[in-house]
Amino acid sequence: MTSSTAHSGSSRRLRTRSDTPFVIGLALIGGVYVVLIVAMLVADLSYTSPGHLMNALRSENIQYAIRLSLLSCSITALLCIWVGVPLGYLLSRYQFRGKGLLEALLDIPIVLPPLVIGLSLLILFQTAPGRWVERYLPVTYAVPSVILAQFAVACAFAVQTMRVAFDQISPRGEQVARTLGCTRHQAFWRVTLPEARRGVLTAGTLAWARSLGEFGPILVFSGATRMKTEVLSTSVFLELSVGALEAAVAVSLLMIGAAVAVLVVVRWFGSGTSFHQGQPL
Amino acid sequence: MIRVENMCVRAGAFRLSQLNFELPEGSYAVLMGRTGCGKTTLLEALCGLRQVESGRIWLDGEDVTDWDPAWRGIGYVPQDRALFQTMTVEANLAFGLTLRKVPAAEIKERVHSLSQWLGIEHLLHRRPQGLSGGESQRVALGRALAIQPRILCLDEPLSALDEETRSEMYELLKTVRARTKVTTLHVTHHPEDAQQLADRVFRLENGAIVEVES
Numbered sequence: 287m288t289s290s291t292a293h294s295g296s297s298r299r300l301r302t303r304s305d306t307p308f309v310i311g312l313a314l315i316g317g318v319y320v321v322l323i324v325a326m327l328v329a330d331l332s333y334t335s336p337g338h339l340m341n342a343l344r345s346e347n348i349q350y351a352i353r354l355s356l357l358s359c360s361i362t363a364l365l366c367i368w369v370g371v372p373l374g375y376l377l378s379r380y381q382f383r384g385k386g387l388l389e390a391l392l393d394i395p396i397v398l399p400p401l402v403i404g405l406s407l408l409i410l411f412q413t414a415p416g417r418w419v420e421r422y423l424p425v426t427y428a429v430p431s432v433i434l435a436q437f438a439v440a441c442a443f444a445v446q447t448m449r450v451a452f453d454q455i456s457p458r459g460e461q462v463a464r465t466l467g468c469t470r471h472q473a474f475w476r477v478t479l480p481e482a483r484r485g486v487l488t489a490g491t492l493a494w495a496r497s498l499g500e501f502g503p504i505l506v507f508s509g510a511t512r513m514k515t516e517v518l519s520t521s522v523f524l525e526l527s528v529g530a531l532e533a534a535v536a537v538s539l540l541m542i543g544a545a546v547a548v549l550v551v552v553r554w555f556g557s558g559t560s561f562h563q564g565q566p567l
Numbered sequence: 568m569i570r571v572e573n574m575c576v577r578a579g580a581f582r583l584s585q586l587n588f589e590l591p592e593g594s595y596a597v598l599m600g601r602t603g604c605g606k607t608t609l610l611e612a613l614c615g616l617r618q619v620e621s622g623r624i625w626l627d628g629e630d631v632t633d634w635d636p637a638w639r640g641i642g643y644v645p646q647d648r649a650l651f652q653t654m655t656v657e658a659n660l661a662f663g664l665t666l667r668k669v670p671a672a673e674i675k676e677r678v679h680s681l682s683q684w685l686g687i688e689h690l691l692h693r694r695p696q697g698l699s700g701g702e703s704q705r706v707a708l709g710r711a712l713a714i715q716p717r718i719l720c721l722d723e724p725l726s727a728l729d730e731e732t733r734s735e736m737y738e739l740l741k742t743v744r745a746r747t748k749v750t751t752l753h754v755t756h757h758p759e760d761a762q763q764l765a766d767r768v769f770r771l772e773n774g775a776i777v778e779v780e781s
Contacts, residue, residue: 458649461616464636465643466663466714476662480653 327542334535342536347512348521352540354432355517359497362436366444366493367486374448374489375474379457395442403438404506407431431508432515436497443496444489451485452478491552495545518544568592569613569718569750574622576612583608586622588769588776595744595751597761599779600771606754607646609771610720613752614643627717639718642711642749646723648703650695656706657682657691663714677713684746685709685739701732705739712747719743719751725760737763 342348377389395403410416411426425431455478463473479486501519508515510524518541525534569590576583583605590596600606611617613624615636624632631639651659660678669677682688685705695703704724711719724740725733741764744751753764761768768779 456647456649458645458647459651461611461614461636462643462645462649462710463651463662464616465614465639465641466710467637467666469635469637472666477651477653481651483653 330535330539330542334532334539338532338536339539342533342540345533347516348518348537348540350513351516351518351521351537352544354429354515355498355519355541356544358429358432358436358517359494361433362440362497363490363494365433365437366441367490369441370444370448370489370493371479371482371486373445374450374485375452375478377445377449378452392442392445395439396446400439400500400502401506404435404503407435407438407503407507426507427509427511427515429508429515432504432517435503435507436500439500439503440493440496444493447489447492448482448485451482451488454485455481487552491549494548498541498545568625568627569752570623570625571613572623572625574612574624575620576608576617577620578605578608578611578617581605581608583771583774586774586776588778590750590752590767592627592750593748594767595753595764596767596769597753597755597765598769598771598776599755599758599761602756604771605774606756606771607722610643610722610752610754613718614641614720615639640714640716642714642716642719644704644707644711644719644721644724646726648695648707650698650703650706650710652695654694655691656687656693656695656698659695659706660691660709660713662710667714681709681713684742699732700728701735704728704736708739708743712743712749715747716749719747719749721751721753723755724753725755725757740764 373392377385377392408426411420416425419425423430425434459477459481460468460470460473463477464470468476499519501523504510504515504517504520505523510516510520512524516524518537521537522534522541525531525537569588571586571588574583574586576586586609598606598609608617612619615631615634619632622632623630626639626641650656651662654662657678660681661674664674664677678691679688682691685708687702687705687709690698690702690706695706698706708721708724721740725736728736737760740751740753743749744764753760755761769776770779
């Protein structure tokens with residue numbers, strides 16, 4: 287009787303036990319990373335003042351870097367979508383000889399140190415085909431090199447994002463569309479691409495944000511010439527190199543602000559509710 | 568009319584070979600077989616979504632073996648319905664007609680009349696997300712019927728439906744048959760589907776099709 291009572295007591299506890307300790311455990315472990323991000327932002331904010339920020343914004347060099355960063359990142363994001371969508375679709379839907387090799391190749395920009403990518407681009411434009419291009423369109427140490435350096439890295443992320451987006455869409459819809467009268471081309475444009483629109487938005491955002499933070503390849507391939515190839519990441523480097531830590535922090539905060547603004551705006555447009563509910567794009 | 572002669576089709580390591588069968592015009596055939604025996608592969612080959620290795624497929628006396636799916640005139644309802652998620656139910660129904668450049672007024676009229684007798688008129692402005700299994704199935708059926716197909720291919724159309732909805736769908740499929748007289752190939756592993764609907768019953772076993780006395 288006593289044993290039965292004890293048993294029923296423990297099973298009642300089992301039946302009604304809470305998930306709270308598990309959730310708290312997850313939050314504590316994951317929270318370490320969140321705290322690190324917040325701490326870095328707070329540290330940056332505490333190291334600067336509105337005056338430093340205004341000084342940075344008034345500087346012609348910084349204004350040029352902001353303009354070039356916004357322009358180059360936006361062009362790069364569009365180019366990444368332009369290339370990422372077809373490549374992601376091919377990798378997702380087709381089996382072909384050498385696919386494994388192609389996938390490995392596309393991972394190279396993700397795993398290579400960014401400096402190596404910059405060096406490789408620099409060497410590429412010293413070869414005969416590269417010099418031929420340079421004769422008609424100056425690339426190295428000019429604005430196109432900034433876009434190319436950003437594109438070389440960011441596009442790999444866009445391709446991976448688009449591939450996952452297409453993987454998550456069943457090919458069955460396209461097949462039905464084809465039986466209803468579509469060519470493959472029409473089925474892609476009318477059925478699959480509209481369903482992948484959030485993936486496209488995510489790929490573009492990721493490419494934009496990745497381009498904004500790109501530094502190594504730009505430094506090597508484009509140089510860090512003020513009023514010419516200076517983007518915000520190189521501004522931070524240039525300010526640091528002359529010991530202007532406050533200015534470097536002010537520019538960093540501008541970059542953080544720009545990145546957060548773009549992420550918020552894109553998430554907002556991507557799904558009216560996703561930002562509040564924390565759903566993925 | 569469907570006639571399949573010595574058809575061989577491969578899906579990965581899986582292969583169906585030397586398939587032969589014939590369905591007269593207007594008949595309702597149920598093809599049964601265990602899960603994984605190749606029923607869907609056979610439907611895909613008929614629809615032109617999977618290339619056949621050898622053999623011929625004839626639809627209404629035309630050899631369509633090498634035709635693109637768009638030209639075969641087959642209404643295909645896959646097992647997962649595959650409704651177009653970014654379109655309204657109305658746009659789903661009108662999809663095939665729009666591709667055929669049917670005038671807008673005629674599309675509207677045909678979609679309206681189709682939705683009325685399928686009982687989905689109240690769903691026309693909704694999107695597929697949130698539709699029940701039975702509603703989705705009616706929309707998928709309507710989308711396939713809108714193009715007035717010469718053949719209707721249904722892949723497990725009643726799986727995952729509750730008993731009540733299943734009974735409703737039996738009635739609806741009988742009505743579709745009576746109204747359209749479309750030759751139908753209905754793939755299932757549910758014997759009741761055959762009892763309720765079929766005038767020809769086939770079994771796909773060990774890579775061969777055999778007709779069962781119905």
